[in-house]
Amino acid sequence: MVADTADIGRACRHGPSRPWAARVPDGPPTRHVAGPRENRDVRIAMATTGAGRVEFFDPDGDLHHELPAAEASAEVARLEAESSPRWIWRDAREWAPMLLADGVRVARCHDLRLCGAILASSTAVAAGSIVRARPAWLPAGPAESGADAQPAAAASVDRGPALFDLDRVPVAAAAEAPGAAELAAEHDRQLALVAAADRPAALRLLLAAESAGALIAAELHAAGLPWRRLVHERVLEEALGPRPPFGRKPERMEALAQRVRDELDAPSLRLDSQADLLRALRAAGIGVDSTAKWELREHDHPAVAPLLAYKRLARLLSANGWAWLDEWVVDGRFRADYVAGGTATGRWATSGGGALQLPKAVRAAVVADPGWSLVVADAAQLEPRVLAALARDPAMAAAGRGRDMYRAIVDAGVVATRDEAKVALLGAMYGATTGDSGRLVPQLAKAYPRAMGLVDRAARDGEAGRQVTTLLGRSSPLPPAWWREAQAAASQPEATAAEERRARSAARDWGRFTRNFVVQGTAAEWALCWLAGVRTRLSAMASGERSAGVPGPAFARSPHLVYFLHDELIVHAPAGMADDVAVAVREAAAEAGRLLFGEAPVEFPLDLAVTESYASAGA
Known part of the structure; x- marks a missing residue:
């Protein structure tokens, strides 16, 4: 089976090879990312129609029929095998978990909810050229709810309606849901927005990666992390x-x-x-x-x-x-509820289980099954490297080439110790102004003026209430109403000193958010492309043999992703395949760097271990 993320691999191979001077992949539209009649010329919208039935609709072809919900998984499997379509779904959380439970994995989808949220707020979309409003049945995303949207986004997630079980499909919910033709129309609207964008190729890549992430999040839950x-x-x-x-x-x-x-x-x-x-x-x-x-x-x-x-x-x-x-x-597996695109920057969240905060004390319980191994990979110093590539800062890029970036900053005489280098660099990205960070950041600005200039400009934009945008096109939310009210009050002739202080404090806080947004958001894009590239390669390794040792019928006796944390992932692999998996994980990381930054002289090395226990991965 060719994974959904083959789109991203093809984009890297067939897309334009951009010089480092070109900050954004904005050449000819990237092939095989999104659009009608791509992916063997098939796209299929899938929706419930009420009374426990599921509708399948190819807006560009002759396919349009309904089936009982109990037969939907088998139909998806048949169509997937015949044409590997791009599935148009309102929300992958409505379909992917149920398909996986029935042993069906799809190669690619377009998640209208996630992609619609990106397009609704992206500054890359030409304002006024196309109607940006989206249907009411697509919920708002984190970027439209303010910088603190993560709890709301996470709270909105449940385990999803069981669309394939007649007794678990609420009739009222099904009646209110859009039909397949409406989903296809929304897909057309989103494609039109992308086509009119400033950088359509970059935005197409972002939507493909975001949709791939939705599939991966469901697969991580279905597979589960081995737990003793x-x-x-x-x-x-x-x-x-x-x-x-x-x-x-x-x-x-x-x-x-x-x-x-x-x-x-x-x-x-x-x-x-x-x-x-x-x-x-x-x-x-x-x-x-x-x-x-x-x-x-x-x-x-x-x-x-x-x-x-x-x-x-x-x-x-x-x-x-x-x-x-x-x-x-349960049954030897920890299954967290991952929320793809769960924060304004595109970083994932969880709505239960705390998978993004597993302390070292309990990692000893993460142990591979007998005859299997864990391939644990961590992108070393990801955000500083992304900053170097975004800013096209040759000195910072050189600091991370073939070595520990923090140690290289010390060797260059910028600061005295590795701890100081780490504190200074993280402080620069997160807007620290006091303590050691505040003292050391000016030294970084002298050594790496382009990198520090980039985050300083992003901070100024935030302080002025403007949006900032990641490399591929995800934009920060506009400040909330209370922020704008504070600035307006402080600008009045009769403003009090307290009102002026409140406005300045609010502006600085929002500037710290936008300062880091461009770096953290672009790092999240790199991580999504890395994840997607790993999924593609793991799917190619599938042997087709079923194994009782792997939970869930959707996973063959082949390596599969079981954990993701911002810049770290774990693959559960048969021991005999672990070395090949490690190579694939490294290749996917290098590919993600080329895909986002072309031939930029910035390396994205991995700390990688093949082990039986997660606790020993960093030893």
Whole structure:
């Protein structure tokens, strides 16, 4: 089976090879990315029609029929084998999970929800040239909801309607849903917006990658991350003690809590109440403004050490304790609910399971099945390298060529230590103005003026309330209404000093957001192309043999993606194929760099390990 992400591979091979001076792949339209009559000249819209039926419609051909929902998976499999169409879906979350449960994987789709959200706010789309409004049945995306849209986006996600099960398709929901012809019309509208955009090839690539990400997110959930419950329980018992009765704290947390109470002379103190804890600390002469770890460490008091230990164990218990294990690990697999495009920058989120925050303490539980291996890959210093390529900064590009970028900055005499290099570079991208970052950023500006100039311009745009845009065309949200009201109030002749301070603070905060948006968003685009390229190569390796050792009928005895975290991925692979998978993962990373940045002299190296346990990958 050719994976959906073959589009991205073809774009890299057949698209224009741009010199480094060309910042954006804006040459002739990239082939095989989106459009009618591509992908063997077939695109098929798929929708529910009510009464438990599913409609299939090729707007450019003769195919148009309905089937009972129970027969839909088999029909998708037949059409996929015959013509490998681009499936036009309102939302991949409505279809991909159910198809995977029935053993069907599709090569490519166009997710109207995700792509519509990108197009609705992208500055690359020519304003006024085409009607930008989209139908009401397409929900808003993170970029239209403000910079803090991640919780709302994540909260809107559930496990999706089970469209192939008659007893789980709500009649009212099906009646309100658009038909296949409406989906095809929306696809045409989106293609027209892309065709009229400033950089159609770049935008086509972004939509293809975003849609591929929607498929991959569903496949990650279906496959699940191999997880050893006994190992996890041992980690918890070693850290916390035996599992306590319901409603009780583990014994080691109780012992630490008692030590804190004794040292603070507060016998009834509830350590989990931030307000009570803060009062007790101040009453004991510990002058803190918060209970943050970094602030507590500045005070030499016998209560601090047990309190920090308690907070560390409390975090483990709440995030990955026994309750988490019972809920999220089933049949030896951890299945998180990934949200593709779940934040304004395009980074993924999760709506459950906390997959994007797996602490090192529990990674020992991630162990390959017998006869299998984990291929763990981490894109080293991704965002600084993306910044170097975006800014076309030759000095910064040279710093990352063939070596640790932070160490190279030290060797160039910009700062004294590797830690200072990391703090300074991250501070420059995130807008830090105080502490070590504020002190060191000016030194970076002298050494790497193009890179620092790029993020400074993005910050100024944000402070002025303007949008900024990633390499491929995802734009930041406009500031929310309260922000605009604050700026307007401060501009009035009768504005108070307090109003002016509030406006300046809000402007700086929004500038910090846009400063990082262009870098983080473009890094997310690189990661999507990397993921997609890996999926393509893994699909080509498929042997076609079914294996009882792989969960879910959709996965053959072949390597498959099981985890993704911003710039890190894990492939679960038969041990005999692991070395080939490692090569494929490296090739996909190099291809993603060429696809976005052409022949830019910026390397995207990977920290890569073939191992049985995730915990040993970074050893």
